[in-house]
Amino acid sequence: GEDVEQSLFLSVREGDSSVINCTYTDSSSTYLYWYKQEPGAGLQLLTYIFSNMDMKQDQRLTVLLNKKDKHLSLRIADTQTGDSAIYFCALRDNNAGNMLTFGGGTRLMVKP
Amino acid sequence: DTGVSQNPRHKITKRGQNVTFRCDPISEHNRLYWYRQTLGQGPEFLTYFQNEAQLEKSRLLSDRFSAERPKGSFSTLEIQRTEQGDSAMYLCASSLAGQGPYEQYFGPGTRLTVT
DSSP states (O other): OOOEEEOSEEEEETTSOEEEEEEESOTTOSEEEEEEEOTTOOEEEEEEEETTOSEEEETTEEEEEETTTTEEEEEESSOOGGGOEEEEEEEEETTTTTEEEEOOOEEEEEEO | OOOOEEEOSEEEEOTTOOEEEEEEOOTTOOEEEEEEEOTTSOOEEEEEEETTEEEEEOTTSOTTEEEEOTTSSOEEEEESSOOGGGOEEEEEEEEOOSSSOOOOEEOOOEEEEEO
């Protein structure tokens, strides 16, 4: 099955850019997603990228996809304290009802 | 659009008891998913419905777990004879079906603690 890996922790200063990375093993997913989870809450969909794209920009968020290296990243520009949360990448399995396989999550801490 | 809702938000139960959770999806969404998230991990897929039909079940879904979506609207997830290892956040998500992005939108989750 799909294996999705993320680094555990990232700390940045307010106003800096954050880059959260994700690597995966199965390249058949057509859509790849980023979700945000705040303490005690469900998952908030941030953005997604279609597998035939290299980059997608959505306001402060930039998603980069390198299919050759099976690497996905999320860049948050001008990071704010409200961005402190856990960020999950997720890959869609087209053969199983579009179920999502998630990474373990990266905890982003933004220092003022 | 009121989003995905889940009830209860928290449930504490003793080992061996049965528990039932409810999920109300976004009204026009015909797909409904259940995931389980343990502390410090990402969510793991349990099962999904398209309308009222349960089409896929993970091997994580033991015989003690059963899910229903009787009229293709809300869904229930029941755990019988709960064990301490069942303690987790149970997340429900809904989406439209198809090959487009059809994003899954998640509810706030039900946190289960088995003592």
